[in-house]
Amino acid sequence: MTDRSRSPYRPGRRGPGSGGSGGKGGKGQGNDPQKPAPSASPGTAVRRVAYDVLRAVQERDAYANLLLPAKLRDRGLTGRDAALATELTYGTLRRQGTYDAVLDACIDRSLSSVDAEVLPLLRLGAHQLLGTGIPPHAAVSATVNVARRTVGQHRSRFVNAVLRKVGARDLDAWLEIVAPGADDPVGRLAVVHSHPRWVVQALARALGDDPAGGLDETERLLAAHNERPEVTLLAKPGRASIADLVNAGAREARYSPYAAYLPEGDPALLTEVRQRRVAVQDEASQLVALALTRVQVDGADARWLDACAGPGGKAAMLAGLAGQREARLLAAEVQPARAGLVAQAVHRSVRDAGRVVVADSTRPAWKDGSFDRVLVDAPCTGLGALRRRPEARWRRTPETAEELRPTQEALLQRALDAARPGGVVAYVTCSPHLPETEGVLDAVTADRSDAEVLRAADYLQEVPDVAAGKDGRYVQFWPHRHGTDAMFLALLRKRA
Numbered sequence: 001m002t003d004r005s006r007s008p009y010r011p012g013r014r015g016p017g018s019g020g021s022g023g024k025g026g027k028g029q030g031n032d033p034q035k036p037a038p039s040a041s042p043g044t045a046v047r048r049v050a051y052d053v054l055r056a057v058q059e060r061d062a063y064a065n066l067l068l069p070a071k072l073r074d075r076g077l078t079g080r081d082a083a084l085a086t087e088l089t090y091g092t093l094r095r096q097g098t099y100d101a102v103l104d105a106c107i108d109r110s111l112s113s114v115d116a117e118v119l120p121l122l123r124l125g126a127h128q129l130l131g132t133g134i135p136p137h138a139a140v141s142a143t144v145n146v147a148r149r150t151v152g153q154h155r156s157r158f159v160n161a162v163l164r165k166v167g168a169r170d171l172d173a174w175l176e177i178v179a180p181g182a183d184d185p186v187g188r189l190a191v192v193h194s195h196p197r198w199v200v201q202a203l204a205r206a207l208g209d210d211p212a213g214g215l216d217e218t219e220r221l222l223a224a225h226n227e228r229p230e231v232t233l234l235a236k237p238g239r240a241s242i243a244d245l246v247n248a249g250a251r252e253a254r255y256s257p258y259a260a261y262l263p264e265g266d267p268a269l270l271t272e273v274r275q276r277r278v279a280v281q282d283e284a285s286q287l288v289a290l291a292l293t294r295v296q297v298d299g300a301d302a303r304w305l306d307a308c309a310g311p312g313g314k315a316a317m318l319a320g321l322a323g324q325r326e327a328r329l330l331a332a333e334v335q336p337a338r339a340g341l342v343a344q345a346v347h348r349s350v351r352d353a354g355r356v357v358v359a360d361s362t363r364p365a366w367k368d369g370s371f372d373r374v375l376v377d378a379p380c381t382g383l384g385a386l387r388r389r390p391e392a393r394w395r396r397t398p399e400t401a402e403e404l405r406p407t408q409e410a411l412l413q414r415a416l417d418a419a420r421p422g423g424v425v426a427y428v429t430c431s432p433h434l435p436e437t438e439g440v441l442d443a444v445t446a447d448r449s450d451a452e453v454l455r456a457a458d459y460l461q462e463v464p465d466v467a468a469g470k471d472g473r474y475v476q477f478w479p480h481r482h483g484t485d486a487m488f489l490a491l492l493r494k495r496a
């Protein structure tokens with residue numbers, strides 16, 4: 001991908017900054033790779049947290065959104081320091097593809113041969129230099145200080161040398177050098193907007209964007225993935241109101257009558273969240289669950305099933321809505337620990353309408369035809385939530401989608417079996433990737449004369465521009481159009 005011949009800096013270990021003192025921090029601050037030195041400055045401590053999280057994400061598939069808050073607590077970082085550590089961590093993960101292309105042009109060997117513990121330091125430094133307003137000398141010296149403490153004096157010199165090369169140009173100038181040209185539009189978007197090439201291709205296909213036409217909409221989507229999303233709150237039906245959310249500092253959401261956006265602050269600190277009357281949940285996740293409850297069913301409407309409930313975001317909403325209609329929700333989840341989270345999420349729902357079972361919904365314990373409404377929120381690649389889980393784009397592969405496909409199809413088949421004649425099934429993914437959305441629907445409905453596909457957008461008329469697929473029969477949310485995750489929804493009626 002990188003055109004090495006166009007790089008202004010050819011290898012040479014003795015390029016600008018090589019062999020330097022390692023920045024302003026000077027020498028002799030210790031080489032212990034485990035312990036942060038007690039005298040670490042706030043700037044170094046902030047970067048050390050970011051580095052530790054980046055390394056854990058890379059080496060043991062840790063989740064940044066779970067590990068970072070724990071590290072901030074452990075190191076006693078709050079306020080502006082915590083905000084900076086968060087920005088550095090997420091920013092580096094989001095822009096990793098771009099920074100890797102730049103770094104590749106700055107070193108005289110393949111980036112993949114750089115030591116695993118050194119690479120996150122280079123990326124972290126590149127982010128400060130190219131993606132923030134941090135003055136270059138501060139970015140380099142603080143990162144080299146962390147390098148001394150974690151990977152030792154010798155390798156910190158390498159970090160210093162590479163970062164000085166990176167800092168010699170701004171991002172636009174680097175992109176002119178390292179991004180492919182107009183003859184490779186997919187490759188160009190992959191480098192400029194930091195996504196794996198296959199993800200760019202998959203998203204362009206899902207959008208129906210034509211590579212020959214410039215991939216304009218794909219580019220807007222990729223750019224949206226690199227923006228920090230606002231926190232969206234759910235007022236659990238019957239347990240909290242939008243007024244409660246507004247009083248807590250949030251502002252009413254565009255589409256969902258249960259949602260509000262929290263512009264700043266830690267949602268975990270809100271009283272309503274601690275009382276579990278309010279939860280953090282993307283607006284599109286709320287709307288796809290709401291759409292299922294809006295379909296008219298003739299006859300009984302008393303038994304609802306959430307076949308893939310963990311960790312319980314949609315179950316909490318459905319249990320509240322079920323309770324308000326004197327219906328009951330059975331929330332099934334195959335992983336016991338996640339079923340425990342579902343139990344917490346539905347606890348004290350209206351009329352105590354939610355029940356949780358640990359169950360494999362591809363081999364259900366319930367009888368066919370038992371439910372009036374069924375939700376299948378299938379395990380998927382999560383390519384629709386890249387704003388919130390920036391590392392996911394580097395973990396998923398086309399094979400991940402293929403591996404999930406049999407489970408997705410089996411879950412939808414069994415959901416159709418579980419619905420009673422006249423009942424309704426919602427198939428949902430937090431991914432717009434066609435093999436796990438329309439591909440699953442095509443495969444399952446081809447063999448099922450008892451399944452009628454409904455026009456899902458008819459049940460979400462307040463949301464513009466969501467109809468997708470053949471004849472616009474499905475719903476596809478998009479971050480750049482709706483400010484939500486890219487949730488997919490299909491609604492199917494079980495024929496009587």
Ligand SMILES: C[S@@+](CC[C@H](N)C(=O)[O-])C[C@H]1O[C@@H](n2cnc3c(N)ncnc32)[C@H](O)[C@@H]1O
Binds near residue numbers: 379380407
């Ligand atoms: C996309 S998540 C569901 C998110 C959830 N509906 C929410 O809104 O919080 C998919 C869930 O399905 C669960 N799962 C995967 N295979 C399953 C199966 N065969 N039976 C039941 N649950 C399954 C996963 O463990 C995971 O918790």
